[in-house]
Amino acid sequence: MSKAIVYVLFIVALAAAIAVPTLVTVENKSSAATLGLGGKELTAEAAKGRQLFAERCVVCHALKAAGSVGAIGPNLDVHVGLQTKSYAEKRELVLSAISEGRDEAEGTMPADLYVGKEAEEVAAFVSQAASPKVGKEVEALATKK
Numbered sequence: 001m002s003k004a005i006v007y008v009l010f011i012v013a014l015a016a017a018i019a020v021p022t023l024v025t026v027e028n029k030s031s032a033a034t035l036g037l038g039g040k041e042l043t044a045e046a047a048k049g050r051q052l053f054a055e056r057c058v059v060c061h062a063l064k065a066a067g068s069v070g071a072i073g074p075n076l077d078v079h080v081g082l083q084t085k086s087y088a089e090k091r092e093l094v095l096s097a098i099s100e101g102r103d104e105a106e107g108t109m110p111a112d113l114y115v116g117k118e119a120e121e122v123a124a125f126v127s128q129a130a131s132p133k134v135g136k137e138v139e140a141l142a143t144k145k
Contacts, residue, residue, distance in 0.1 A: 017059060038063030042128055048056030056113050057122070065129035072107040075138055076126055082104035095117075095119060 042050065050066060059069035062075040084090045098119045101111035114122050 029106045046124040046128045049121035077134035081130030081132045091123045094123040094126045
């Protein structure tokens with residue numbers, strides 16, 4: 001592959017990596033940013049977490065409530081929404097992933113993407129937004145392939 005083609009592919013990938021989070025962030029700053037799936041009102045903490053999620057998480061993770069379709073990391077509707085039961089369990093799992101990072105088959109998530117209050121806000125959003133119903137739909141589609 002020539003250097004010119006590699007350079008063009010790099011520029012396209014870089015542009016996409018910048019454009020996708022920017023577009024999701026703009027969309028999430030609308031008045032609907034305080035609504036979760038089905039029009040359920042998010043807490044103020046979770047609404048702020050939604051904005052933070054849009055800044056750093058949407059590129060890698062799929063989460064229907066955020067409108068994200070990332071495929072590098074796990075689908076959070078499945079991993080958090082379906083595979084955990086209680087809100088506390090969901091929140092603990094998300095906080096652990098944010099603070100410790102993950103190195104899994106899907107990809108590597110660095111530790112401390114957010115810390116302190118911001119980590120708590122992202123965890124609140126994902127814990128409130130991750131949907132077991134969506135997780136079941138995703139798993140059903142995956143088994144049909």
